[in-house]
Every structure is written in C-alpha cells, then in structure tokens.
Amino acid sequence: MNSPIVVIDARSPEEALENLSKDFSVIPFITKNITYDAIAGHPDIFIAQNGSDFIIAPNTPKEIQDQLQKRNNIHIGEKIVGTSLSDSTPYNCLITNSFIFHKRGYTDKTIKEENTTKQFIELPQAYTRCSLFEIAENVFITSDQGISSVLERLHLEHLYISPIGINLPPYKNGFIGGCFGKYHDTIYINGSLSKHKDGERIQSFIFSHKCKIVELHRGELYDGGGIFFLD
Numbered sequence: 001m002n003s004p005i006v007v008i009d010a011r012s013p014e015e016a017l018e019n020l021s022k023d024f025s026v027i028p029f030i031t032k033n034i035t036y037d038a039i040a041g042h043p044d045i046f047i048a049q050n051g052s053d054f055i056i057a058p059n060t061p062k063e064i065q066d067q068l069q070k071r072n073n074i075h076i077g078e079k080i081v082g083t084s085l086s087d088s089t090p091y092n093c094l095i096t097n098s099f100i101f102h103k104r105g106y107t108d109k110t111i112k113e114e115n116t117t118k119q120f121i122e123l124p125q126a127y128t129r130c131s132l133f134e135i136a137e138n139v140f141i142t143s144d145q146g147i148s149s150v151l152e153r154l155h156l157e158h159l160y161i162s163p164i165g166i167n168l169p170p171y172k173n174g175f176i177g178g179c180f181g182k183y184h185d186t187i188y189i190n191g192s193l194s195k196h197k198d199g200e201r202i203q204s205f206i207f208s209h210k211c212k213i214v215e216l217h218r219g220e221l222y223d224g225g226g227i228f229f230l231d
Contacts, residue, residue, distance in 0.1 A: 002025075002070070002071070002231075003024065003025045004023075004024050004025070004183070004229060004230065004231050005024060005025045005026075005027055005067075005068075005071070005229070005230050006020050006024040006025070006026055006027065006181070006183075006227060006228065006229050006230075007027045007029050007043045007047065007064075007068075007227070007228040007229075007230075008020065008026065008027075008028065008029060008043065008181075008190070008224060008227050008228075009028075009029055009030070009041035009042055009043065009190075009222075009224030009225055010028035010029055010030040010041050011030070011041045011224065012190055012216075012217075012222060012224045013190075013216075013217040013219055013222065015216065015217035015218065015219075016190055016216035016217045016222075019214075019216050019217070020188075020216065020227075024229070027064060027067050027068070029041050029042070029043045029046075029064060029225075030061075031046070031060075031061055034059060034081055034082070035081050035082060035083050035087075035088050036083050036088070038168060038169065038170065038171060039088065039225060041224065041225065042130075042178065042224060042225020042226070043224075043225050043226055043227075043228050044091070044092050044129040044130060044177070044178065044225040044226040044228075045057075045081055045088055045089075045091065045092060045225055046060045046081055046091060047060075047091060047228055048077075048091040048092075048093055048095060048108070048111050048129070049095065049228055050075075050095045050111070050114060050115065051095070051097070052073055052230070052231065053073040053074070053075060053114075054068060054071075054073065054074050054075070054228070054230060055075045055076075055077050055091065055108070055110055055111055055114065056068065056074060056075070056076060056077060056091070057076075057077055057079065057080060057081045057090070057091055057108075058076050058077060058078070058079075058080055059080040059081055060081075068230075071230060073230070075110060075114065076110075077090065077091060077108040077109075077110040077111065078108055078109050078110055079091075079108045079109075085126060086105075086106060086126075089102075089103070089106045089126040089127055089128075090106060090107060090108040090111075091108055091111070091129075092106075092126065092127050092128055092129045092130060093106075093107050093111060093128050093129060094128050094129050094132050094133070094134065094177075095111065095115060095118070096118075096134050096137070096138070097118075097137060098118060098119060098138065099118055099119050099120070099121050100112070100115055100118050100119070100120050100121065101121045101123055101128050101132060101147075102120070102121075102122070102123060102126070102128050103122065103123055103124065103125060103126040103128065104120070104122045106126045121150065121154070122150075123146070123147050123150055124146035124147070124150070125144050125146055125147055127175065128147070128177075129177050129178075129226060130174075130175040130177050130178045130223070130225065130226075131143055131144040131147055131175045131176070131177050132144070132147050132177050133176065133177040133180045133182075133226075134182075135182075135187065135205065135206055135209050135211060136209040136210070136211060138156055138157065139156075139157045139158070139209050140156060140157070140158040140159070141158060141159045141160075141161065141176055141177075141180075141202065141205065142158060142159075142160055142161075142176065142177070143160070143161055143162065143163040143166065143175050143176035143177075144163075144175070145160065148160040159201065159202065159205045161176055161196075161198040161201065161202060162196075162197060162198055163175060163176065164197070165195065165196045165197060165220060165221065166178075166179060166196070166220075166221045166222075166223050167191075167220050167221065167222050167223060168222075168223040174221070174222070174223025175223050176221075176223075177226060178190075178223035178224060178225050178226055179191060179221045179222060179223055179224070180226065180227065181226055181227025181228060181229055182211075182229070183229040185210065185211050185212060186211065186212040186213070186214055187206050187211050187212070187213050187214070188214045188216060188227050188229075189213060189214065189215050189216060189221070190216055190217070190221065190222045190223075190224050190227060191215065191216070191217060191219055191220055191221035191222050192215045192217070192218050192219065192220070192221075193213070193215065193221075195219065195220040195221060196220070196221050
C-alpha cells in the first residue's frame, strides 16, 4: 500500500521537512529556469488540487512528475508555467466541492473542463491559492483584502488576516494560503502561529471548525506555495 505523499517547497525549513517525513513520503519541490526565483519552489504555481486529484503543469520537472504519476489521479494541464503574471498563475486557483476561485481569464483550460458543474467565483487576485485557503467546507482564510470583499459579498464565512509577518524572500510579505495545507481534519502550517500577530485569531478560527493544527517548525510563517497532500 502506498503511503500518503506531501509536496512542499524544498526550501522550507529543515525542521518542517523532517516533521512531515515522520508520516508522509515527502516530495521536496523545486524548479530551475522556469519561473522567477521567489516562487520556483512553490507547488501551487505548478499544481492545482482538485479533490483527490492533482492537475499539474506540463513543464513540471520530470523527476517530480515521475514521482507524482505513480498515483492514478494525476492529470496534465495545457499551459506551461513561465515568468509573467498570466504564465505563473494558470494553476494557482482554489478548487472546492462547490466552486472554482480565480481571476477570470487566467485558469488553465483543463481545470475548467474537469469542473464544469462548479460555480466560477471571479476574484481580483490571480495568485488565488497563494492568498486563499479553505479551512473547512465553504470556510476560508485569506490575507488579501480584495478577496475578503468578494467573500463578504457572497456571504461566505472567512477570516481576514494581515500578510505582515509572513515570509516570502525577497518580498516584504508573503501570503497566508502559501503557508497552509490540509490532510483530512488537520491543518499543517509552515511555521508557528505564535510568531504572527493574528496567530491566536487563526488558531481559534481553525479550532472552531473542528480541525486540528500541526505547526511544522518553530519559526515565522513561511510562504512556500502551499502544502499538498495526496493519499
């Protein structure tokens, strides 16, 4: 029986990689000369999670594709990832049981074709998965005020938190979605909530929706482009 896998930025703190390796088969994610360096190790630039499936960019590094394709639920998208805004965001949507959240015109065709029954929610931020995470069904957390405004208008429960204190070198701040992953009822966090000024609010929000928390290392929150799990 295959052990569950986890895909995470290879540049994450070593403590995070070690802690994940206790329960999962870790695929450290990194690319070279495909997109710009700050997001070169970010799975959410190359992978869209669609329930128990992954839709991945065709120019995902071959060694990573080979590891992922040992599973039966991997689909290859159409658009290759590049360096421009439109080329670095085709897979950076958030797909839930009911919705596709993304900026219109940026989503890879394969994602839309495989989710024709879901409502498309247009957001002002093309880096959607970076900025938005589903804690529980139709319950979200975001560090983007524009996204928060859309969720408010749609009466979707969410928590807005400050992006200040989220690391994404060399930028001033990162995005909250890039710090999180979910496996069953547990939220895995690339860092310690105690290091963020909204940490207690985040913790209370997650606990209020009957989810557990695993902090993967003791440092500040690290935006590594999300943490992706696959059984």
